[in-house]
Amino acid sequence: MKLRIYVVMIAAMLMSCTKAPEISGELKVWHKVTLTFTGPESSETASPNPFADYRLDVTFSQGEKSFKVPGYFAADGNAAITSASEGDKWRVHFSPDAPGNWEYQVSFKKGKDIAVVDGEGESAGFMDGEKGSFEVAESDKSGADLRAHGRLKYVGEHYLQFSQSGNYFVKFGVDAPENLLAYYELDNTPNVGERLKKWEDHAQDYHEDAKPYLWGADQQKGKNILGAINYLHTKGLNAFSFLTFNVDGDDRNVFPHLLKVDLAEYENFAKEKKNPKVWENQVIHDRFDVSKMDQWEQIFSYGDMKGMFLHFKTQENENDQKMDGGSLGRERKLYYRELIARYSHHLALNWNLGEEDTNTLQEVRDFASYFADNDPYKNIAVVHTFPNDHDKYYQPLVDQKTDVLGFSVQTNKPDFSRVHEVTNKWVKASSASGRKLVVAVDEPGDAVHSLVPDTDNPDHDNARINALWGTLMAGGYGVEWYFGYKHAHSDLTCESWRSRELFWDQGKVAMDFFNNNDLPLIYMENMDEMTAAENDYVFGKTGEIYLVYLKEKGTVQIDLPDVGYRSLWLNPKTGDQINGEGETSIEELEMDSPFEQDALLYLYK
Known part of the structure; x- marks a missing residue:
C-alpha cells in the first residue's frame, strides 16, 4: 500500500515539475505565436511513433471564443537550423485574432494512432492539463504584410475577405x-x-528583410528562393x-x-x-x-510578410x-x-x-x-x-x-x-x-x-x-x-x-x-448581355457601377438603366487612363475607345 502511495506521489511531483512552455514570436494580433513544450524524448523513427501515437492539442480561448489547435513533434525545437531528427520539443502555432488576454489549456495524450482516431486516449504526462495565459497587443505591420490585413476568410461570397482590413481579395x-x-x-x-x-x-532579388527566415547551420540557406518570393512581391x-x-x-x-x-x-x-x-x-x-x-x-512565413497567398496542392x-x-x-x-x-x-x-x-x-x-x-x-x-x-x-x-x-x-x-x-x-x-x-x-x-x-x-x-x-x-x-x-x-x-x-x-x-x-465586388455580377457586342465583357452593380471590357478597338454600346455616370478609360496593357468629360445624359450609351487594342470603360456614380 505504501509503495503505491509513493508511486502516486512521485508521479504527482513529476507532473508538478513540468516546465511552462516557451512562448516565442511577437505577441501581437495576427502574428505567429509559438508555444514550445518540453515533452517525452523521441525521434522521427522512434516507437511509440511521435506522429501517430501522441496527440498534442492546445485550446486557446478569449471569453466565449476558442481555437483548438493541433501540435506536432518538433525534435530539438530548432530543426530548420540544426537538421535535428530527435529531441524532446513539442510545438503548436497560434495566430490570435484579437488583442488582450488569451488563455490556453493543453491536452497531451498517448495511445496507438491516437493522433487520428476518435477517443480520449490516456494522459501522456508532461504538459497534459497545463494551463496558462499571455497578453496580445495590436499588430504594428503595414503595407502588403498580411499581418496588417488579418486572416483571409470565406464569408459566404464569391470573394474571400481579410478579417482586419475588411478588404476583399x-x-x-x-x-x-x-x-x-x-x-x-x-x-x-x-x-x-x-x-x-x-x-x-x-x-x-534577395532583400535583407528575409534574414530571419534563412535556415541551416550558418543561417545562410534559402537566399535564392526567398529572393524569388520578394521578386513576386x-x-x-x-x-x-x-x-x-x-x-x-x-x-x-x-x-x-x-x-x-x-x-x-x-x-x-x-x-x-x-x-x-x-x-x-x-x-x-x-x-x-x-x-x-x-x-x-x-x-x-516570408510569404506572409510579402503578402502572399499560399496555394497548398x-x-x-x-x-x-x-x-x-x-x-x-x-x-x-x-x-x-x-x-x-x-x-x-x-x-x-x-x-x-x-x-x-x-x-x-x-x-x-x-x-x-x-x-x-x-x-x-x-x-x-x-x-x-x-x-x-x-x-x-x-x-x-x-x-x-x-x-x-x-x-x-x-x-x-x-x-x-x-x-x-x-x-x-x-x-x-x-x-x-x-x-x-x-x-x-x-x-x-x-x-x-x-x-x-x-x-x-x-x-x-x-x-x-x-x-x-x-x-x-x-x-x-x-x-x-x-x-x-x-x-x-x-x-x-x-x-x-x-x-x-x-x-x-x-x-x-x-x-x-x-x-x-x-x-463593391460582392455586389457585382457578370452582365455580358447588356452590351451589343457579342464578345465584350460587362461586370457591374445595377444602377451604380459598370465595367465594360472591349476585346479590340471599337465602340461601347450599352443600355444603362439611368443617367449620371462618370467615366474613365483604362488601357489594360499599359495602364494609361483617360477621364471622360461630364456625366452621361442618355441611357443608350455609345462611346468610342481611345486606345488601339483592348480597353476597359469604367462607369460609376
Missing part, C-alpha cells in the same frame, strides 16, 4: 513551378530528373502555389515523408514515372521529416490513389494533420484537395470535411479537376452543401478562350444554388503553352484579354499562371519568374485597378 499569382519546393538547400530533397532548383537568377503578384506531395508524380522530388532508403537509391528508382514500388517500398507512410518541414515553414493526379488507396484513412489523416498543425496558422491559404483530382466525389467530400473539422482557422478546401470533368465534379458540389468552398479551375485552350465562359458558368451556378463559392482560374491555358515566356510572346494579348480580364469580368476572384512544358522555364523546370516579367506588368494594371477603386 483579388488573386494574381504563379501556378508554376508546381515543384517549387524541390529546392537544393532544403534537407533531404532528392534530385530526380536533375530538376532540383537553385533559383540563381533571383539571388539579385515587387512585381505586384500576391500568390504562389506548390505541391507538398508529388511521389510518383511529374516531378517526384517533393514530399514531407521519410524515406526507407537513402536519396541515391530513391532517385534511381523514382526515375521511372508511375512506378508503384516507390510509394510502396521506399517511403515511410506515417513518418515525417521534421527539419525539411521546418524549412518549408521559413519559406511560407496536397496531391496530384498521378498519386491521388496512393494514400489509403485513395480514401480518407490513417495515412492521409496523418499527412493532413501534419500540414494543419504546421501551416494552418498562415493568414492566406487554401487546401487544394488534388491537382487534376480523380478521387471519387465522396472521397473529395470526406477530405474537405477533415480539413473543416480539424483546421482551427477554417481555411478553405478547393477542388481542381481535369478541364473536361468540370460537370462531373463541380455540379454535384454546387447542388449539395459540402465543406468544399471553392473551385480551382483548369481550362485547355492555348488562346485561353474557355476561361471567361467557364468561370462565368460556375460563379453563376453556385450563386443560383444559394451557396456562393469562390472560383479562381489556376491553370487558364493548355498544358503545352499556357503563359509562355516574354521571349516567345512579349505582348501576351490572349493571356491578358481572355484569361486575366476574362476571369475578373466573370466574377472569378483571380488567376494563377501555369507555364507550358514546351517552353523555357516550364511548370517543372522554371527557376526564374523573371521569364514572364512583361506580363507581370500587365497583371499589375488589373490589380491596381481592382484594389484602388473601392469596387
Whole structure:
C-alpha cells in the first residue's frame, strides 16, 4: 500500500515539475505565436511513433471564443537550423485574432494512432492539463504584410475577405513551378530528373528583410528562393502555389515523408514515372521529416510578410490513389494533420484537395470535411479537376452543401478562350444554388503553352484579354499562371519568374485597378448581355457601377438603366487612363475607345 502511495506521489511531483512552455514570436494580433513544450524524448523513427501515437492539442480561448489547435513533434525545437531528427520539443502555432488576454489549456495524450482516431486516449504526462495565459497587443505591420490585413476568410461570397482590413481579395499569382519546393538547400530533397532548383537568377532579388527566415547551420540557406518570393512581391503578384506531395508524380522530388532508403537509391528508382514500388517500398507512410518541414515553414512565413497567398496542392493526379488507396484513412489523416498543425496558422491559404483530382466525389467530400473539422482557422478546401470533368465534379458540389468552398479551375485552350465562359458558368451556378463559392482560374491555358515566356510572346494579348480580364469580368476572384512544358522555364523546370516579367506588368494594371477603386465586388455580377457586342465583357452593380471590357478597338454600346455616370478609360496593357468629360445624359450609351487594342470603360456614380 505504501509503495503505491509513493508511486502516486512521485508521479504527482513529476507532473508538478513540468516546465511552462516557451512562448516565442511577437505577441501581437495576427502574428505567429509559438508555444514550445518540453515533452517525452523521441525521434522521427522512434516507437511509440511521435506522429501517430501522441496527440498534442492546445485550446486557446478569449471569453466565449476558442481555437483548438493541433501540435506536432518538433525534435530539438530548432530543426530548420540544426537538421535535428530527435529531441524532446513539442510545438503548436497560434495566430490570435484579437488583442488582450488569451488563455490556453493543453491536452497531451498517448495511445496507438491516437493522433487520428476518435477517443480520449490516456494522459501522456508532461504538459497534459497545463494551463496558462499571455497578453496580445495590436499588430504594428503595414503595407502588403498580411499581418496588417488579418486572416483571409470565406464569408459566404464569391470573394474571400481579410478579417482586419475588411478588404476583399483579388488573386494574381504563379501556378508554376508546381515543384517549387524541390529546392537544393532544403534537407533531404532528392534530385530526380536533375530538376532540383537553385533559383540563381533571383539571388539579385534577395532583400535583407528575409534574414530571419534563412535556415541551416550558418543561417545562410534559402537566399535564392526567398529572393524569388520578394521578386513576386515587387512585381505586384500576391500568390504562389506548390505541391507538398508529388511521389510518383511529374516531378517526384517533393514530399514531407521519410524515406526507407537513402536519396541515391530513391532517385534511381523514382526515375521511372508511375512506378508503384516507390510509394510502396521506399517511403515511410506515417513518418515525417521534421527539419525539411521546418524549412518549408521559413519559406511560407516570408510569404506572409510579402503578402502572399499560399496555394497548398496536397496531391496530384498521378498519386491521388496512393494514400489509403485513395480514401480518407490513417495515412492521409496523418499527412493532413501534419500540414494543419504546421501551416494552418498562415493568414492566406487554401487546401487544394488534388491537382487534376480523380478521387471519387465522396472521397473529395470526406477530405474537405477533415480539413473543416480539424483546421482551427477554417481555411478553405478547393477542388481542381481535369478541364473536361468540370460537370462531373463541380455540379454535384454546387447542388449539395459540402465543406468544399471553392473551385480551382483548369481550362485547355492555348488562346485561353474557355476561361471567361467557364468561370462565368460556375460563379453563376453556385450563386443560383444559394451557396456562393469562390472560383479562381489556376491553370487558364493548355498544358503545352499556357503563359509562355516574354521571349516567345512579349505582348501576351490572349493571356491578358481572355484569361486575366476574362476571369475578373466573370466574377472569378483571380488567376494563377501555369507555364507550358514546351517552353523555357516550364511548370517543372522554371527557376526564374523573371521569364514572364512583361506580363507581370500587365497583371499589375488589373490589380491596381481592382484594389484602388473601392469596387463593391460582392455586389457585382457578370452582365455580358447588356452590351451589343457579342464578345465584350460587362461586370457591374445595377444602377451604380459598370465595367465594360472591349476585346479590340471599337465602340461601347450599352443600355444603362439611368443617367449620371462618370467615366474613365483604362488601357489594360499599359495602364494609361483617360477621364471622360461630364456625366452621361442618355441611357443608350455609345462611346468610342481611345486606345488601339483592348480597353476597359469604367462607369460609376
